[in-house]
Amino acid sequence: MSLRPHVVLSVAVSIDGYIDDASPDRLTLSDAADFDRVDAVRAESDAILVGAETLRRDNPRLLVNSPERRAARVAAGRPEYPLKVTVTAGGELDPAWRFWHHGGAKLVYTTDAGAARLGDRLSGLAEVVSLGGTVDFAALLDDLGRRGTTRLMVEGGTGMHTEFLAADLADELHLAVAPLLVGDPAAPRFLGPAAYPDAPHRRLRLAGVTQVGDMAVLRYLRPDDDYRFMRRAIELARECPPSPTAFSVGAVIVADGAEIATGFSRETDAKVHAEESALDKLGDADPRLARATIYSTLEPCSQRASAGRAPCTERILRAGIPRVVIAWREPTTFVTNCVGVERLRQAGVEVVELADLAEAAMAMNRHLDLT
Structure with a gap:
Protein backbone atom coordinates (compact mmCIF):
# COMPACT_ATOMS: atom_id res chain seq x y z
CA MET A 1 0.00 0.00 0.00
CA ARG A 222 1.44 17.15 15.10
CA PRO A 223 1.57 16.61 18.87
CA ASP A 224 1.64 12.82 18.70
CA ASP A 225 4.42 12.07 16.20
CA ASP A 226 7.21 11.99 18.79
CA TYR A 227 5.48 9.24 20.74
CA ARG A 228 4.63 7.25 17.63
CA PHE A 229 8.20 7.21 16.35
CA MET A 230 9.71 6.59 19.78
CA ARG A 231 7.48 3.54 20.18
CA ARG A 232 8.81 2.38 16.83
CA ALA A 233 12.37 2.83 18.16
CA ILE A 234 11.45 0.79 21.25
CA GLU A 235 10.19 -2.00 18.98
CA LEU A 236 13.54 -1.96 17.17
CA ALA A 237 15.42 -2.16 20.47
CA ARG A 238 13.74 -5.50 21.10
CA GLU A 239 15.47 -6.85 17.97
CA CYS A 240 18.96 -6.29 19.39
CA PRO A 241 21.05 -9.44 19.87
CA PRO A 242 21.46 -9.76 23.67
CA SER A 243 24.75 -8.64 25.22
CA PRO A 244 25.99 -8.54 28.82
CA THR A 245 28.31 -5.64 27.99
CA ALA A 246 26.15 -3.23 25.96
CA PHE A 247 22.72 -1.65 25.92
CA SER A 248 19.93 -2.62 23.57
CA VAL A 249 18.91 0.55 21.74
CA GLY A 250 16.65 1.34 18.79
CA ALA A 251 16.82 4.39 16.52
CA VAL A 252 14.59 5.87 13.83
CA ILE A 253 15.40 8.78 11.50
CA VAL A 254 12.36 10.73 10.29
CA ALA A 255 12.11 13.46 7.64
CA ASP A 256 8.94 15.10 6.35
CA GLY A 257 6.89 12.91 8.67
CA ALA A 258 8.20 9.67 7.15
CA GLU A 259 10.67 7.09 8.40
CA ILE A 260 13.78 7.20 6.20
CA ALA A 261 16.16 4.91 8.14
CA THR A 262 16.25 2.70 11.21
CA GLY A 263 18.91 0.96 13.24
CA PHE A 264 19.42 -1.03 16.39
CA SER A 265 22.38 -2.04 18.52
CA ARG A 266 24.55 -4.81 17.05
CA GLU A 267 22.44 -4.84 13.88
CA THR A 268 25.36 -5.17 11.46
CA ASP A 269 28.26 -6.06 13.77
CA ALA A 270 28.92 -6.58 17.46
CA LYS A 271 29.99 -2.97 18.07
CA VAL A 272 27.61 -0.87 16.00
CA HIS A 273 25.29 1.52 17.85
CA ALA A 274 21.67 2.11 16.88
CA GLU A 275 22.12 5.71 15.68
CA GLU A 276 25.30 4.73 13.85
CA SER A 277 23.53 1.87 12.07
CA ALA A 278 20.67 4.12 10.94
CA LEU A 279 23.02 6.86 9.70
CA ASP A 280 25.22 4.35 7.86
CA LYS A 281 22.22 3.46 5.68
CA LEU A 282 21.86 7.06 4.50
CA GLY A 283 25.30 8.65 4.55
CA ASP A 284 25.94 12.02 6.13
CA ALA A 285 25.34 13.91 2.87
CA ASP A 286 21.68 12.92 2.47
CA PRO A 287 19.87 16.31 2.08
CA ARG A 288 16.88 15.08 4.09
CA LEU A 289 18.99 14.99 7.25
CA ALA A 290 18.99 18.79 7.40
CA ARG A 291 15.28 18.68 8.28
CA ALA A 292 15.24 15.34 10.10
CA THR A 293 14.64 14.14 13.64
CA ILE A 294 16.48 11.13 15.03
CA TYR A 295 14.68 9.11 17.70
CA SER A 296 16.83 7.02 20.00
CA THR A 297 15.68 5.03 23.01
CA LEU A 298 18.91 5.98 24.80
CA GLU A 299 20.92 9.20 24.98
CA PRO A 300 23.44 9.25 22.09
CA CYS A 301 26.94 8.40 23.29
CA SER A 302 29.56 11.11 23.72
CA GLN A 303 32.54 8.72 23.79
CA ARG A 304 33.32 5.29 22.32
CA ALA A 305 35.41 2.42 23.63
CA SER A 306 35.63 0.96 20.10
CA ALA A 307 38.69 2.30 18.27
CA GLY A 308 38.02 4.10 15.01
CA ARG A 309 34.32 4.69 15.65
CA ALA A 310 32.98 8.22 16.15
CA PRO A 311 30.61 8.84 19.06
CA CYS A 312 26.97 9.03 17.99
CA THR A 313 26.75 12.68 19.06
CA GLU A 314 29.56 13.45 16.61
CA ARG A 315 27.82 11.50 13.84
CA ILE A 316 24.58 13.40 14.45
CA LEU A 317 26.33 16.77 14.37
CA ARG A 318 28.29 15.84 11.26
CA ALA A 319 25.06 14.88 9.51
CA GLY A 320 23.46 18.22 10.42
CA ILE A 321 20.39 16.69 12.07
CA PRO A 322 18.64 19.56 13.90
CA ARG A 323 16.50 17.58 16.33
CA VAL A 324 17.00 14.56 18.62
CA VAL A 325 14.38 12.79 20.74
CA ILE A 326 15.39 10.32 23.47
CA ALA A 327 13.57 8.24 26.07
CA TRP A 328 16.23 7.98 28.80
CA ARG A 329 19.68 9.25 29.71
CA GLU A 330 22.62 6.88 29.68
CA PRO A 331 23.41 5.58 33.19
CA THR A 332 26.92 5.05 34.53
CA THR A 333 26.88 1.32 33.74
CA PHE A 334 29.56 1.57 31.03
CA VAL A 335 30.43 5.27 30.89
CA THR A 336 31.12 7.40 33.95
CA ASN A 337 29.75 10.60 32.49
CA CYS A 338 27.83 10.61 29.22
CA VAL A 339 27.28 14.18 28.07
CA GLY A 340 25.58 13.48 24.74
CA VAL A 341 22.56 15.68 25.48
CA GLU A 342 24.75 18.55 26.67
CA ARG A 343 27.01 18.43 23.60
CA LEU A 344 24.07 18.36 21.23
CA ARG A 345 22.36 21.29 22.92
CA GLN A 346 25.58 23.29 23.01
CA ALA A 347 25.79 22.83 19.23
CA GLY A 348 22.27 24.20 18.79
CA VAL A 349 20.47 20.86 18.33
CA GLU A 350 17.00 20.64 19.85
CA VAL A 351 16.88 17.69 22.27
CA VAL A 352 13.54 16.39 23.58
CA GLU A 353 13.34 13.86 26.42
CA LEU A 354 10.22 11.66 26.61
CA ALA A 355 10.65 10.62 30.22
CA ASP A 356 7.25 8.92 30.35
CA LEU A 357 8.54 6.33 27.82
CA ALA A 358 11.79 5.69 29.70
CA GLU A 359 10.46 2.59 31.47
CA ALA A 360 9.44 0.96 28.19
CA ALA A 361 12.81 1.84 26.63
CA MET A 362 14.72 0.43 29.58
CA ALA A 363 12.75 -2.83 29.74
CA MET A 364 15.05 -4.87 27.48
CA ASN A 365 18.09 -3.76 29.53
CA ARG A 366 16.92 -4.97 32.93
CA HIS A 367 19.68 -7.60 33.09
CA LEU A 368 22.26 -4.79 33.26
CA ASP A 369 23.18 -2.54 36.16
CA LEU A 370 21.28 0.64 35.33
CA THR A 371 22.60 2.74 38.20
Whole structure:
Protein backbone atom coordinates (compact mmCIF):
# COMPACT_ATOMS: atom_id res chain seq x y z
CA MET A 1 0.00 0.00 0.00
CA SER A 2 1.33 3.46 -0.90
CA LEU A 3 1.99 5.90 1.89
CA ARG A 4 0.04 9.12 2.04
CA PRO A 5 2.11 12.25 1.39
CA HIS A 6 3.43 14.43 4.17
CA VAL A 7 0.99 17.37 4.27
CA VAL A 8 2.25 20.91 4.89
CA LEU A 9 -0.34 23.67 5.34
CA SER A 10 1.10 27.08 4.36
CA VAL A 11 -0.74 30.32 5.06
CA ALA A 12 -0.08 34.01 5.60
CA VAL A 13 -2.41 35.76 8.05
CA SER A 14 -2.85 39.19 9.54
CA ILE A 15 -2.31 39.67 13.26
CA ASP A 16 -6.06 39.32 13.75
CA GLY A 17 -6.25 36.07 11.76
CA TYR A 18 -7.46 37.12 8.30
CA ILE A 19 -6.04 35.82 5.01
CA ASP A 20 -7.49 38.63 2.90
CA ASP A 21 -9.78 41.62 3.16
CA ALA A 22 -13.29 41.95 1.72
CA SER A 23 -12.35 44.13 -1.24
CA PRO A 24 -12.34 42.81 -4.84
CA ASP A 25 -8.55 43.12 -4.94
CA ARG A 26 -6.28 40.60 -3.24
CA LEU A 27 -4.65 41.87 -0.03
CA THR A 28 -0.90 41.23 -0.12
CA LEU A 29 0.13 39.98 3.31
CA SER A 30 3.60 38.59 2.56
CA ASP A 31 6.62 40.72 1.76
CA ALA A 32 9.28 39.82 -0.82
CA ALA A 33 11.30 37.74 1.64
CA ASP A 34 8.28 35.68 2.64
CA PHE A 35 7.26 35.13 -0.98
CA ASP A 36 10.75 33.73 -1.56
CA ARG A 37 10.37 31.45 1.47
CA VAL A 38 7.09 30.14 0.07
CA ASP A 39 8.76 29.60 -3.29
CA ALA A 40 11.39 27.45 -1.57
CA VAL A 41 8.70 25.35 0.14
CA ARG A 42 6.95 24.90 -3.21
CA ALA A 43 10.21 23.75 -4.77
CA GLU A 44 10.60 21.10 -2.06
CA SER A 45 7.08 19.77 -2.67
CA ASP A 46 5.84 17.12 -5.07
CA ALA A 47 2.41 18.72 -5.33
CA ILE A 48 0.68 22.00 -4.39
CA LEU A 49 -3.04 22.12 -3.58
CA VAL A 50 -5.49 25.02 -3.48
CA GLY A 51 -9.26 25.05 -3.37
CA ALA A 52 -11.47 26.14 -6.25
CA GLU A 53 -12.49 29.25 -4.32
CA THR A 54 -8.87 30.41 -4.23
CA LEU A 55 -8.64 29.95 -7.99
CA ARG A 56 -11.86 31.89 -8.40
CA ARG A 57 -10.81 34.73 -6.10
CA ASP A 58 -7.08 35.11 -6.87
CA ASN A 59 -6.61 33.46 -10.30
CA PRO A 60 -3.05 32.35 -9.34
CA ARG A 61 -0.48 30.66 -11.60
CA LEU A 62 0.92 28.74 -8.59
CA LEU A 63 4.48 28.24 -9.84
CA VAL A 64 8.02 27.80 -8.55
CA ASN A 65 9.33 31.18 -9.64
CA SER A 66 13.06 30.73 -9.04
CA PRO A 67 14.88 29.40 -12.15
CA GLU A 68 17.61 28.03 -9.88
CA ARG A 69 15.12 26.03 -7.83
CA ARG A 70 13.45 24.70 -10.96
CA ALA A 71 16.84 23.71 -12.37
CA ALA A 72 17.68 21.91 -9.13
CA ARG A 73 14.44 19.94 -9.38
CA VAL A 74 15.25 18.87 -12.93
CA ALA A 75 18.84 17.98 -11.97
CA ALA A 76 17.43 15.74 -9.23
CA GLY A 77 15.24 13.91 -11.75
CA ARG A 78 12.02 15.62 -10.74
CA PRO A 79 9.54 17.57 -12.90
CA GLU A 80 10.40 21.23 -13.32
CA TYR A 81 7.19 22.19 -11.50
CA PRO A 82 5.26 20.39 -8.77
CA LEU A 83 1.94 18.81 -9.68
CA LYS A 84 -0.81 21.43 -9.26
CA VAL A 85 -3.97 20.17 -7.56
CA THR A 86 -7.36 21.73 -6.94
CA VAL A 87 -10.53 20.49 -5.27
CA THR A 88 -14.13 21.21 -6.19
CA ALA A 89 -17.34 19.53 -5.13
CA GLY A 90 -19.53 21.19 -7.74
CA GLY A 91 -17.19 21.23 -10.73
CA GLU A 92 -17.52 24.96 -11.36
CA LEU A 93 -14.07 25.57 -12.85
CA ASP A 94 -13.24 28.06 -15.59
CA PRO A 95 -10.81 26.73 -18.24
CA ALA A 96 -9.59 30.30 -18.81
CA TRP A 97 -8.00 30.56 -15.35
CA ARG A 98 -4.21 31.02 -15.34
CA PHE A 99 -3.81 27.93 -13.16
CA TRP A 100 -4.33 25.63 -16.17
CA HIS A 101 -2.01 27.43 -18.58
CA HIS A 102 1.25 27.66 -16.64
CA GLY A 103 3.59 25.11 -15.09
CA GLY A 104 3.40 21.34 -15.40
CA ALA A 105 0.71 18.73 -14.78
CA LYS A 106 -2.65 19.61 -13.18
CA LEU A 107 -5.08 17.42 -11.28
CA VAL A 108 -8.68 18.06 -10.20
CA TYR A 109 -10.39 16.12 -7.42
CA THR A 110 -14.16 16.33 -7.46
CA THR A 111 -17.38 14.35 -6.94
CA ASP A 112 -19.38 12.30 -9.40
CA ALA A 113 -21.72 15.27 -9.83
CA GLY A 114 -18.76 17.64 -10.25
CA ALA A 115 -17.15 15.43 -12.88
CA ALA A 116 -20.44 15.28 -14.81
CA ARG A 117 -20.75 19.06 -14.67
CA LEU A 118 -17.18 19.53 -15.89
CA GLY A 119 -17.62 17.13 -18.78
CA ASP A 120 -14.74 17.66 -21.20
CA ARG A 121 -14.27 21.33 -20.30
CA LEU A 122 -10.75 20.70 -18.99
CA SER A 123 -9.77 18.21 -21.67
CA GLY A 124 -6.09 18.67 -22.45
CA LEU A 125 -5.66 20.96 -19.43
CA ALA A 126 -6.02 18.69 -16.39
CA GLU A 127 -6.81 15.18 -15.25
CA VAL A 128 -10.16 14.98 -13.46
CA VAL A 129 -10.61 12.39 -10.69
CA SER A 130 -13.95 11.72 -9.02
CA LEU A 131 -13.87 10.69 -5.35
CA GLY A 132 -17.48 9.52 -5.39
CA GLY A 133 -20.48 11.16 -3.81
CA THR A 134 -18.43 13.53 -1.66
CA VAL A 135 -14.89 14.90 -1.55
CA ASP A 136 -13.10 12.51 0.83
CA PHE A 137 -9.77 14.10 1.74
CA ALA A 138 -8.31 10.86 3.10
CA ALA A 139 -9.10 9.18 -0.23
CA LEU A 140 -7.54 12.18 -1.99
CA LEU A 141 -4.28 11.65 -0.07
CA ASP A 142 -4.39 7.92 -0.77
CA ASP A 143 -4.65 8.64 -4.49
CA LEU A 144 -1.77 11.13 -4.37
CA GLY A 145 0.32 8.55 -2.52
CA ARG A 146 -0.32 5.99 -5.24
CA ARG A 147 0.89 8.58 -7.76
CA GLY A 148 4.22 8.86 -5.92
CA THR A 149 3.53 12.14 -4.13
CA THR A 150 5.52 12.19 -0.88
CA ARG A 151 5.16 15.87 0.08
CA LEU A 152 2.00 17.93 -0.46
CA MET A 153 1.87 21.68 0.15
CA VAL A 154 -1.62 23.08 0.81
CA GLU A 155 -1.92 26.81 0.19
CA GLY A 156 -5.62 27.22 0.95
CA GLY A 157 -7.94 28.89 1.21
CA THR A 158 -10.16 28.75 4.29
CA GLY A 159 -12.11 25.67 3.25
CA MET A 160 -9.07 23.57 2.39
CA HIS A 161 -7.16 24.41 5.58
CA THR A 162 -10.27 23.74 7.65
CA GLU A 163 -10.89 20.38 5.98
CA PHE A 164 -7.33 19.10 6.45
CA LEU A 165 -7.11 20.17 10.10
CA ALA A 166 -10.59 18.96 11.01
CA ALA A 167 -9.85 15.55 9.48
CA ASP A 168 -6.47 15.43 11.28
CA LEU A 169 -4.67 15.01 7.95
CA ALA A 170 -2.09 17.81 8.28
CA ASP A 171 1.45 16.98 9.41
CA GLU A 172 2.83 20.54 9.51
CA LEU A 173 1.49 24.07 9.63
CA HIS A 174 3.57 27.05 8.45
CA LEU A 175 1.83 30.15 9.79
CA ALA A 176 3.33 33.42 8.53
CA VAL A 177 1.99 36.36 10.54
CA ALA A 178 2.02 39.75 8.80
CA PRO A 179 2.23 42.97 10.84
CA LEU A 180 -1.20 44.09 9.62
CA LEU A 181 -4.69 44.33 11.07
CA VAL A 182 -7.75 43.77 8.86
CA GLY A 183 -10.64 44.00 11.28
CA ASP A 184 -13.39 43.35 8.72
CA PRO A 185 -15.81 40.58 9.81
CA ALA A 186 -16.75 40.04 6.15
CA ALA A 187 -13.15 39.15 5.22
CA PRO A 188 -12.02 35.50 5.00
CA ARG A 189 -10.22 33.99 7.97
CA PHE A 190 -7.58 31.29 8.05
CA LEU A 191 -10.01 28.69 9.45
CA GLY A 192 -13.73 28.22 9.70
CA PRO A 193 -15.82 26.56 12.42
CA ALA A 194 -15.27 22.79 12.57
CA ALA A 195 -15.06 19.83 14.92
CA TYR A 196 -11.27 19.86 15.27
CA PRO A 197 -9.68 16.81 16.98
CA ASP A 198 -9.79 17.14 20.79
CA ALA A 199 -10.47 20.89 20.53
CA PRO A 200 -9.84 23.05 22.46
CA HIS A 201 -7.39 20.95 24.51
CA ARG A 202 -5.07 19.46 21.90
CA ARG A 203 -1.89 21.51 21.58
CA LEU A 204 0.17 21.39 18.41
CA ARG A 205 3.93 21.26 18.89
CA LEU A 206 5.76 24.50 18.11
CA ALA A 207 8.84 23.39 16.17
CA GLY A 208 10.29 26.79 15.29
CA VAL A 209 9.79 30.55 15.06
CA THR A 210 11.76 32.59 12.51
CA GLN A 211 11.67 36.15 11.28
CA VAL A 212 11.43 36.42 7.49
CA GLY A 213 11.42 40.01 6.32
CA ASP A 214 8.87 41.69 8.54
CA MET A 215 6.91 38.44 9.04
CA ALA A 216 6.99 36.00 11.95
CA VAL A 217 6.85 32.43 10.62
CA LEU A 218 5.67 29.78 13.09
CA ARG A 219 6.11 26.09 12.29
CA TYR A 220 3.81 23.66 14.08
CA LEU A 221 3.85 19.84 14.00
CA ARG A 222 1.44 17.15 15.10
CA PRO A 223 1.57 16.61 18.87
CA ASP A 224 1.64 12.82 18.70
CA ASP A 225 4.42 12.07 16.20
CA ASP A 226 7.21 11.99 18.79
CA TYR A 227 5.48 9.24 20.74
CA ARG A 228 4.63 7.25 17.63
CA PHE A 229 8.20 7.21 16.35
CA MET A 230 9.71 6.59 19.78
CA ARG A 231 7.48 3.54 20.18
CA ARG A 232 8.81 2.38 16.83
CA ALA A 233 12.37 2.83 18.16
CA ILE A 234 11.45 0.79 21.25
CA GLU A 235 10.19 -2.00 18.98
CA LEU A 236 13.54 -1.96 17.17
CA ALA A 237 15.42 -2.16 20.47
CA ARG A 238 13.74 -5.50 21.10
CA GLU A 239 15.47 -6.85 17.97
CA CYS A 240 18.96 -6.29 19.39
CA PRO A 241 21.05 -9.44 19.87
CA PRO A 242 21.46 -9.76 23.67
CA SER A 243 24.75 -8.64 25.22
CA PRO A 244 25.99 -8.54 28.82
CA THR A 245 28.31 -5.64 27.99
CA ALA A 246 26.15 -3.23 25.96
CA PHE A 247 22.72 -1.65 25.92
CA SER A 248 19.93 -2.62 23.57
CA VAL A 249 18.91 0.55 21.74
CA GLY A 250 16.65 1.34 18.79
CA ALA A 251 16.82 4.39 16.52
CA VAL A 252 14.59 5.87 13.83
CA ILE A 253 15.40 8.78 11.50
CA VAL A 254 12.36 10.73 10.29
CA ALA A 255 12.11 13.46 7.64
CA ASP A 256 8.94 15.10 6.35
CA GLY A 257 6.89 12.91 8.67
CA ALA A 258 8.20 9.67 7.15
CA GLU A 259 10.67 7.09 8.40
CA ILE A 260 13.78 7.20 6.20
CA ALA A 261 16.16 4.91 8.14
CA THR A 262 16.25 2.70 11.21
CA GLY A 263 18.91 0.96 13.24
CA PHE A 264 19.42 -1.03 16.39
CA SER A 265 22.38 -2.04 18.52
CA ARG A 266 24.55 -4.81 17.05
CA GLU A 267 22.44 -4.84 13.88
CA THR A 268 25.36 -5.17 11.46
CA ASP A 269 28.26 -6.06 13.77
CA ALA A 270 28.92 -6.58 17.46
CA LYS A 271 29.99 -2.97 18.07
CA VAL A 272 27.61 -0.87 16.00
CA HIS A 273 25.29 1.52 17.85
CA ALA A 274 21.67 2.11 16.88
CA GLU A 275 22.12 5.71 15.68
CA GLU A 276 25.30 4.73 13.85
CA SER A 277 23.53 1.87 12.07
CA ALA A 278 20.67 4.12 10.94
CA LEU A 279 23.02 6.86 9.70
CA ASP A 280 25.22 4.35 7.86
CA LYS A 281 22.22 3.46 5.68
CA LEU A 282 21.86 7.06 4.50
CA GLY A 283 25.30 8.65 4.55
CA ASP A 284 25.94 12.02 6.13
CA ALA A 285 25.34 13.91 2.87
CA ASP A 286 21.68 12.92 2.47
CA PRO A 287 19.87 16.31 2.08
CA ARG A 288 16.88 15.08 4.09
CA LEU A 289 18.99 14.99 7.25
CA ALA A 290 18.99 18.79 7.40
CA ARG A 291 15.28 18.68 8.28
CA ALA A 292 15.24 15.34 10.10
CA THR A 293 14.64 14.14 13.64
CA ILE A 294 16.48 11.13 15.03
CA TYR A 295 14.68 9.11 17.70
CA SER A 296 16.83 7.02 20.00
CA THR A 297 15.68 5.03 23.01
CA LEU A 298 18.91 5.98 24.80
CA GLU A 299 20.92 9.20 24.98
CA PRO A 300 23.44 9.25 22.09
CA CYS A 301 26.94 8.40 23.29
CA SER A 302 29.56 11.11 23.72
CA GLN A 303 32.54 8.72 23.79
CA ARG A 304 33.32 5.29 22.32
CA ALA A 305 35.41 2.42 23.63
CA SER A 306 35.63 0.96 20.10
CA ALA A 307 38.69 2.30 18.27
CA GLY A 308 38.02 4.10 15.01
CA ARG A 309 34.32 4.69 15.65
CA ALA A 310 32.98 8.22 16.15
CA PRO A 311 30.61 8.84 19.06
CA CYS A 312 26.97 9.03 17.99
CA THR A 313 26.75 12.68 19.06
CA GLU A 314 29.56 13.45 16.61
CA ARG A 315 27.82 11.50 13.84
CA ILE A 316 24.58 13.40 14.45
CA LEU A 317 26.33 16.77 14.37
CA ARG A 318 28.29 15.84 11.26
CA ALA A 319 25.06 14.88 9.51
CA GLY A 320 23.46 18.22 10.42
CA ILE A 321 20.39 16.69 12.07
CA PRO A 322 18.64 19.56 13.90
CA ARG A 323 16.50 17.58 16.33
CA VAL A 324 17.00 14.56 18.62
CA VAL A 325 14.38 12.79 20.74
CA ILE A 326 15.39 10.32 23.47
CA ALA A 327 13.57 8.24 26.07
CA TRP A 328 16.23 7.98 28.80
CA ARG A 329 19.68 9.25 29.71
CA GLU A 330 22.62 6.88 29.68
CA PRO A 331 23.41 5.58 33.19
CA THR A 332 26.92 5.05 34.53
CA THR A 333 26.88 1.32 33.74
CA PHE A 334 29.56 1.57 31.03
CA VAL A 335 30.43 5.27 30.89
CA THR A 336 31.12 7.40 33.95
CA ASN A 337 29.75 10.60 32.49
CA CYS A 338 27.83 10.61 29.22
CA VAL A 339 27.28 14.18 28.07
CA GLY A 340 25.58 13.48 24.74
CA VAL A 341 22.56 15.68 25.48
CA GLU A 342 24.75 18.55 26.67
CA ARG A 343 27.01 18.43 23.60
CA LEU A 344 24.07 18.36 21.23
CA ARG A 345 22.36 21.29 22.92
CA GLN A 346 25.58 23.29 23.01
CA ALA A 347 25.79 22.83 19.23
CA GLY A 348 22.27 24.20 18.79
CA VAL A 349 20.47 20.86 18.33
CA GLU A 350 17.00 20.64 19.85
CA VAL A 351 16.88 17.69 22.27
CA VAL A 352 13.54 16.39 23.58
CA GLU A 353 13.34 13.86 26.42
CA LEU A 354 10.22 11.66 26.61
CA ALA A 355 10.65 10.62 30.22
CA ASP A 356 7.25 8.92 30.35
CA LEU A 357 8.54 6.33 27.82
CA ALA A 358 11.79 5.69 29.70
CA GLU A 359 10.46 2.59 31.47
CA ALA A 360 9.44 0.96 28.19
CA ALA A 361 12.81 1.84 26.63
CA MET A 362 14.72 0.43 29.58
CA ALA A 363 12.75 -2.83 29.74
CA MET A 364 15.05 -4.87 27.48
CA ASN A 365 18.09 -3.76 29.53
CA ARG A 366 16.92 -4.97 32.93
CA HIS A 367 19.68 -7.60 33.09
CA LEU A 368 22.26 -4.79 33.26
CA ASP A 369 23.18 -2.54 36.16
CA LEU A 370 21.28 0.64 35.33
CA THR A 371 22.60 2.74 38.20
